[in-house]
Amino acid sequence: MIRVANGQGFWGDWLEAPARxxxxxxxxxxxxxYLAEVTMAVLEKQRQRNPELGYAADFPxxxxxxxxxxxQKRIRVVTNAGGLxxxxxxxxxxxxxxxxxxxxxxGDAVTARIGEFLAKGHRLNNIxxxxxIDAIRDRILSANAYLGAFPLAQALMAxxxxxxxxxxxxxxxxxxxxxxxxxxxxxSWDLLAAGATAGHIVECGAQxxxxxxxxxxREIPDLDEIGxxxxxxxxxxxxxxxxxxxxxxxxxxxxVKEQLLYxxxxxxxxxxxxxxxxxxxxxxxxxxxxRVRITGARGRGRPPCLKLSINYLAGWKAxxxxxxxxxxAVAKAQAADRIVRRRIEKLGLRFDEIYxxxxxxxxxxxxxxxxxxxxxxxxxxxxxxxxxxSAVDRFTREMAPLVLSGPPGATGYGGEGRAQVRxxxxxxxxxxxxxxxxxxxxxxx
Amino acid sequence: MxxxxxxxxxxxxxxxxxxxxxxxxxxxxxxxxxLMREVTAARVFEFFxxxxxxxxxxxxxxxxxxxxxxxxxxxxxxGTVSLRIDSQGKTFGxxxxxxxxxxxx
Numbered sequence: 001m002i003r004v005a006n007g008q009g010f011w012g013d014w015l016e017a018p019a020r021x022x023x024x025x026x027x028x029x030x031x032x033x034y035l036a037e038v039t040m041a042v043l044e045k046q047r048q049r050n051p052e053l054g055y056a057a058d059f060p061x062x063x064x065x066x067x068x069x070x071x072q073k074r075i076r077v078v079t080n081a082g083g084l085x086x087x088x089x090x091x092x093x094x095x096x097x098x099x100x101x102x103x104x105x106x107g108d109a110v111t112a113r114i115g116e117f118l119a120k121g122h123r124l125n126n127i128x129x130x131x132x133i134d135a136i137r138d139r140i141l142s143a144n145a146y147l148g149a150f151p152l153a154q155a156l157m158a159x160x161x162x163x164x165x166x167x168x169x170x171x172x173x174x175x176x177x178x179x180x181x182x183x184x185x186x187x188s189w190d191l192l193a194a195g196a197t198a199g200h201i202v203e204c205g206a207q208x209x210x211x212x213x214x215x216x217x218r219e220i221p222d223l224d225e226i227g228x229x230x231x232x233x234x235x236x237x238x239x240x241x242x243x244x245x246x247x248x249x250x251x252x253x254x255x256v257k258e259q260l261l262y263x264x265x266x267x268x269x270x271x272x273x274x275x276x277x278x279x280x281x282x283x284x285x286x287x288x289x290x291r292v293r294i295t296g297a298r299g300r301g302r303p304p305c306l307k308l309s310i311n312y313l314a315g316w317k318a319x320x321x322x323x324x325x326x327x328x329a330v331a332k333a334q335a336a337d338r339i340v341r342r343r344i345e346k347l348g349l350r351f352d353e354i355y356x357x358x359x360x361x362x363x364x365x366x367x368x369x370x371x372x373x374x375x376x377x378x379x380x381x382x383x384x385x386x387x388x389x390s391a392v393d394r395f396t397r398e399m400a401p402l403v404l405s406g407p408p409g410a411t412g413y414g415g416e417g418r419a420q421v422r423x424x425x426x427x428x429x430x431x432x433x434x435x436x437x438x439x440x441x442x443x444x445x
Numbered sequence: 446m447x448x449x450x451x452x453x454x455x456x457x458x459x460x461x462x463x464x465x466x467x468x469x470x471x472x473x474x475x476x477x478x479x480l481m482r483e484v485t486a487a488r489v490f491e492f493f494x495x496x497x498x499x500x501x502x503x504x505x506x507x508x509x510x511x512x513x514x515x516x517x518x519x520x521x522x523x524g525t526v527s528l529r530i531d532s533q534g535k536t537f538g539x540x541x542x543x544x545x546x547x548x549x550x
Binding site: 037038041042127128129207212213214215254257258259260261262263264265266267268279280281282283284296314317319353355357359363364365366367368381383384385424425426427429 | 455456457459460461462463464466468470472492493494495496504505506507508509510511513515517521522523524525526528529530531533535536538539540543544
């Protein structure tokens, strides 16, 4: 049996969580999932400013901090912290934690090969809309394929203490230690499905141990000390989800169900690079305090294509805000919105989209929100997005003047009132036949 | 009788690009048929119609007592393109809990 923990659900997650997983009980592998779709866009911006960046910058200092404990407890680390630049990430980890044997997994970056793929007839149409890639072809910044678990397992087999991948399937971080420890074959579909399912359950960190859960959230103890998830997996693909004893949070079947369904499509076909996992045969049982046993994982083959994550320049945007108060808070905010829109029109500013929200009233609840007249205070939030930076910049001057020249009772303009112009990087999913991708592993001695 | 969805189910929502998914889970296994009957793709689309382009797809996981919905064109472009405060669809699940359904007495 191996214990595979996950100490980060995204880049920006709780800094203390990985240390606590290492210190507060037994684990064999520490996984750290830093990459959401939007993270790739953030990393792209950072790499543009400095070619030695483009990875999760929290990771090297974390390895420096944990290095002695990892060595002492023989805990190995598997992460996608490499982002768009695993090599630079590895250099920084080795500089800060020279005692750790580091490996990188590459082969996911295919930016320079887009033309080659198109010439071969791979269309790279948008995975959601079917739109042809011509729409963004001349604005592409980066393209990365989602790699599977096997190259990561290969790095573990080569003796790496720390495996740094770039874009790989989140669940592969957990499946890789299983493949390494148990020698699971590339066509042992049910086993791979079990590992990928365990990986999916823990990939968002504390979301499976009571964080962001609707299951009796008031009663979940000690969220300030929440324990991050641990998957205990055996060679036969039997696994349980738990957390260290004495930590906060809660692990129950109802909570794990919320996470099982999180950011998936068809539960009969959870697509990963290594296996198509079927969640509809799973059985979840509470097996004691903070321990859920999961059986019935089934897999059937693997997809013929890998998913590509493509970043492209999508223009500029800014959002400006003002707060209005009762009486008639919403009516005042709506009047202010009309003024801003008329001024945009009269200035001749062209945008791809102008979007207005009323935070505190209906931004998240839409038409189901209570009557506007009942709202004592509301934040007007106007966003614009367009191709011309100058137009977006001009918009940012249109909110603050309303404090003196618009409806009465506006506040909240200090600091946040003047909107910041931000570059927009869009994300385009596409499919590529898997044979086009050749992952590689480099181990630094 | 009429009741909000929150009476019999809990939810979690998230994003993939411009698509929001909402997992809807019956608190009790015996209420799964009520979810099946009441929480249709058409009704979920109608509920969010002020904000999403659609369509809405529904998938079934009876072993979990759960349904999963995919709301296409739901985030104004999604990711960093979106201008919305909830650009990653985190609150769609909580919003859906307000949906009025017919529950068994």
